[in-house]
Amino acid sequence: MAAPLLKSLAESLGSPEPAVRLILSLVIGYPFALVYRWFLFYQPATVLHLFHTLSGLALAVFNFENWLKNKRLCKDQTIKTETRLQNQLRPEPSGFQADGTAVGPQVYHSAVCVLVQFLMLRLMGRTVTTVLSSFVFQMVYLLAGYYYTATEEYDIKWTMPHCVLTLKLIGLSLDYYDGGKEARSQQKSAALTSVPSLLEVFGFSYFYGGFLVGPQFTLQSYKKLVARELTDTPGKPPNSALPAMRRFALGFLFLVIYAMFSPYFPDSYFLTDEFEAQPFWYRCVFMLLWAKFNLYKYVTCWLIAEGVCILSGLGYNGAVEGKHRWDACANMKVWLFETTPRFQGTIDSFNINTNEWAARNVFKRCRFLGNKAMSHILTLLFLTVWHGLHSGYVICFSMEFLIIMVEKQFVALVNDSPTLTKLANSSLYPLLYVVQQFIHWLFMAYSLVPFCLLTYDKWLRVHMSVYFLGHVFFLVAFLSVPYLRKALVPKKERGQAKQD
Incomplete structure (x- = not known):
């Protein structure tokens, strides 16, 4: 039902449908924020992490569920002449196809990277190896996404929010590393003294206000939000409307x-x-x-x-x-x-x-x-x-x-x-x-x-x-x-x- 309406809206505005979906997703963040203020502000941290995670995932599905289908429909007909042998000879990482599209829902890429990042923090500890491993994994995954979804034009696809997420997760490993040493003044405010929980990392990563286009913020800022510390009226929702x-x-x-x-x-x-x-x-x-x-x-x-x-x-x-x-x-x-x-x-x-x-x-x-x-x-x-x-x-x-x-x-x-x-x-x-x-x-x-x-x-x-x-x-x-x-x-x- 929503797809035909969005298509009609995009045609009436003279804009690509993905761009219309993106703008609507950003605007939908306002009702999400109101739900948080009116109904969830005093809820436990677990509830808030779940809300932020599910709302961000919903935005991802809304934006990118049809990307695979649309890209296939728009593929130039000449690509169809490519032989099966050529396709088989091309190396393909898990989750990608040789036609430049991803297999399955586009949202799982972010979930994989968030989960791997959490496991690195939990299993590898507060070490330089953790930081380097995080940097290499997140950047290689992002660049692989760029390579296998590349076109000659800028497309709104899953790699758009993923580049934002990549900085978040690399920054997360650096902040955790800084928490175990005497950090410099500009790094001290973001330093983490303990390993965050899996749900906390997911909530931080998928927070509806910054998942799609940013802005960048630290896990410490997110933790203050969940702890109801980011308000001008202590103990009450902020007067920020x-x-x-x-x-x-x-x-x-x-x-x-x-x-x-x-x-x-x-x-x-x-x-x-x-x-x-x-x-x-x-x-x-x-x-x-x-x-x-x-x-x-x-x-x-x-x-x-x-x-x-x-x-x-x-x-x-x-x-x-x-x-x-x-x-x-x-x-x-x-x-x-x-x-x-x-x-x-x-x-x-x-x-x-x-x-x-x-x-x-x-x-x-x-x-x-x-x-x-x-x-x-x-x-x-x-x-x-x-x-x-x-x-x-x-x-x-x-x-x-x-x-x-x-x-x-x-x-x-x-x-x-x-x-x-x-x-x-x-x-x-x-x-x-x-x-x-x-x-x-x-x-x-x-x-x-x-x-x-x-x-x-x-x-x-x-x-x-x-x-x-x-x-x-x-x-x-x-x-x-x-x-x-x-x-x-x-x-x-x-x-x-x-x-x-």
């Missing part, structure tokens, strides 16, 4: 904007002869606007999911000067995202919890290298592999490293140069801001093209159409910094900067 509705309304606004404007900027237009025939300036502006509106689908999902976390109480972040904060699960700083003219500002405001997870569990654990640049490279390399096996991710994150490195050098140049500092604080600043914003979003778009188009034959064609503008611009900027410093920075400041 209004903050939750604000995030939902903001998410809905971005959804409307995305639905209105994204059809005018389809990915497919990049690969047409018409696009390549347009003037250079048009191609650049189209790419800029495409990126701006394309990112709003992520903003929408994260804001709606954050509202669910706030409504349940997981978003409670204590009080500052008597004012209660609800940003513990914030994945977006919307105002900063929309107004910052800097690339670092975009990183600081976009997918915040994943970035914080990577900083805490990868970047800061590479401290032994004694080199921040190398730690940064390894962190971006991990994020590249975690996103998937397509070449577009490599190009995107390598561009991020280059852009951030150059931006830091130019920020230091402006701060050290009296001339540039005076110019930045002059009446020309509004004009400079507009120019900086244009550069910022143009090259954000340039980096986003391979991230979204995935395969090299697609993103390479687009980058060629704009003459590799992003690579040329930032490589020239990188090489020009020493000469600009020599011309614009007094010798005294240059010497001090060199010492720093």
